[in-house]
Amino acid sequence: MVPVADLPAYLSPSSASSFDGCPRRWKSKYVDRLPEPSGEAALVGSFAHLVLEHLCQLQGPERTLDSAKTLARALWEGFEADEDYRSLELDADASRAFRWNAWQCIAGLWTLEDPAHVEVVSTEEKVRTTLGEVPFVGIIDRVDQVNDELVVTDYKSGTLPGIRWRDDKIQQVLLYAAALYEETGEMPRSARLIYLKQSIVDIPVTQVKLDEAVSQLSESWQTLGEACGSDTFDAKPGVLCGWCPFADRCPEGRAELTRREAAGKLPAHAPARSLVA
Numbered sequence: 620m621v622p623v624a625d626l627p628a629y630l631s632p633s634s635a636s637s638f639d640g641c642p643r644r645w646k647s648k649y650v651d652r653l654p655e656p657s658g659e660a661a662l663v664g665s666f667a668h669l670v671l672e673h674l675c676q677l678q679g680p681e682r683t684l685d686s687a688k689t690l691a692r693a694l695w696e697g698f699e700a701d702e703d704y705r706s707l708e709l710d711a712d713a714s715r716a717f718r719w720n721a722w723q724c725i726a727g728l729w730t731l732e733d734p735a736h737v738e739v740v741s742t743e744e745k746v747r748t749t750l751g752e753v754p755f756v757g758i759i760d761r762v763d764q765v766n767d768e769l770v771v772t773d774y775k776s777g778t779l780p781g782i783r784w785r786d787d788k789i790q791q792v793l794l795y796a797a798a799l800y801e802e803t804g805e806m807p808r809s810a811r812l813i814y815l816k817q818s819i820v821d822i823p824v825t826q827v828k829l830d831e832a833v834s835q836l837s838e839s840w841q842t843l844g845e846a847c848g849s850d851t852f853d854a855k856p857g858v859l860c861g862w863c864p865f866a867d868r869c870p871e872g873r874a875e876l877t878r879r880e881a882a883g884k885l886p887a888h889a890p891a892r893s894l895v896a
Contacts (some may be wrong), residue, residue, distance in 0.1 A: 620651075620659050621895070624856065624880045626770040626843070626844055626847055627649060627756060627843075628754060629747075629753075629754035629756045630753055630754070630755055630756075630843075631755070631756050631757050631837065632784065632790070632791035632795070634649060635794075635836055635839045636787055636790070636791065637649075637840075638839055638843050638846075639787075639798055639839055640648070640787075640855065640859065641718060641852060641854060641855040641857075641859070641863070642843075642846055642853055642854070642855070643852050643855070643865075643869055643871070643872075644854075644863055644865055644869075645852065645867065646846075646852040647865040648865075650831075650847075650852075653865060653868075655704045655862075655864050655865075656703070656706055656864060657706075658862075658890070659707055659717065660710075660776070660777065662703060662704055662717075662718045663717060663721045663724065663776055664724065664774075664775075664776030664777070665698075665703075666691075666694075666695075666698050666721045667721050667724035667725050667776050667815065668760065668773070668774055668776075669694055669698065669849070670687060670690050670691050670694060670699070670721075670725050671687075671725060671728065671760075671761075671774060672743055672760070673690050673694065674686060674687050674690055674734065674744045675737070675739045675742050675761055676742055677807060679734075679737070679738075680735055680795075681735075681860075682734040682735045683735065684726060684729060687725050687726070691718075691721075691722065691725065698867060699714075702876065704860060706809075720722050723816060724776045724815040724816060725815070725848075727815035727816045727817075728815055729812070730834045730881055731813060731815070731818065731819050732813075732819070732851065736749055737763055738763055738764045738765070739757075739761060739762075739764075740762040740763060740764050740769065741761070741762045742760065742761050742762075743758055743759070743760065744758065744759040744761075744799075745758050745759075746758075746759060746763050746795065746798035746799055746802055748798050748800075748801045748802050749801070749835045750794065750797055750798060750801065750833045750836055750837075751788075751834070751836065751837040751839055751840075752793060752837065752840070753833075753836050753840040755794070755798055755836070757794065757795050757798055759771055759772075759773065759795045759799065760772055760774045761773075761774075762799065765808065766808075768805075768807070768808035769799065769803070769805055769806075769807040769808065770807055770808060770809050770810070770811060771792055771795045771796045771807050771809070771810040771811065772810075772813060772823075773788075773795065773810075773811070773812055773813070774792065774809045774813050774815060775788065775812055775814045775815065776816070777813055777814070778814070778816070778817065779814040779818055779820070780815045782893065788812055788820075789810075789812070789820070789822055790832055790835060792810040792811070792812055792822065793810055793828055793829060793831075793832035794832050794833070794836060796824050796829060796832075797829045797832055797833055800829065806829075806894040807824045808823070808825060808838045809821055809822060809823050810822045810824055815889055824837065834845055854871035854872060856871045856872060856874070856875035857875065858879070858884075860872045860875045860876055860879075860891060861876065861879070861885055861886060861889030861890070861891050861892060862890060862891065863891055864890075864891075866891040866894060867891075867894055871896070874896060876892070876894055876895045877895050880895045
């Protein structure tokens with residue numbers, strides 16, 4: 620029997636994805652609570668999300684590019700003072716590049732949809748419920764209404780992944796849809812991933828898809844419980860070791876980095892590459 624006290628209070632899409640990707644990394648972050656510094660790309664996304672959150676709280680006709688620019692200028696001072704951003708230690712040129720990258724994400728929304736015509740129900744909607752037998756918490760970037768039906772929308776500032784790597788993101792947004800359905804009793808018509816620099820992935824929501832997403836979450840919860848009960852968190856070495864902030868503490872991770880470096884398969888921009896350079 621797994622001691623309940625050893626389990627986390629809940630799973631979120633990000634924590635479930637982290638555990639599925641590598642239990643060792645999950646333990647480092649959520650059990651050992653080792654600091655995991657936010658990378659520049661993640662913070663670019665955070666600032667873009669912040670601006671779009673405030674933009675979509677405006678009335679439809681006010682959601683213009685000019686309004687987005689005004690909001691970006693107003694919000695930048697507080698964001699720039701945040702410890703995570705300051706930890707990047709960007710010089711003036713790098714800071715300008717950061718703001719430009721964030722603006723490209725923000726402005727990209729207008730190439731994919733006209734936010735002035737979106738019927739926004741809520742932004743940063745926190746959902747806290749039980750899916751299957753799993754306590755679940757998530758924050759939905761945007762809930763829209765289309766023809767009296769709900770649509771779950773999640774912004775992505777990165778590049779649209781290939782089909783092989785897309786399931787994880789689809790799982791995330793389907794879990795949001797399942798949680799919203801559980802809380803409101805209204806099944807969303809679709810779940811959308813808006814890749815701000817590229818395209819929209821629209822996933823029609825069905826009971827079958829929601830059941831599959833919740834079943835996968837339940838399997839993760841069960842496996843996580845077993846790992847907590849035995850204090851066994853195996854590493855899953857792979858390409859993402861190059862981006863793991865805990866690779867220096869993981870023998871399997873370091874061995875994977877060495878193997879990939881010797882095979883010429885470790886990208887030069889991988890942060891953990893310095894461990895074998």
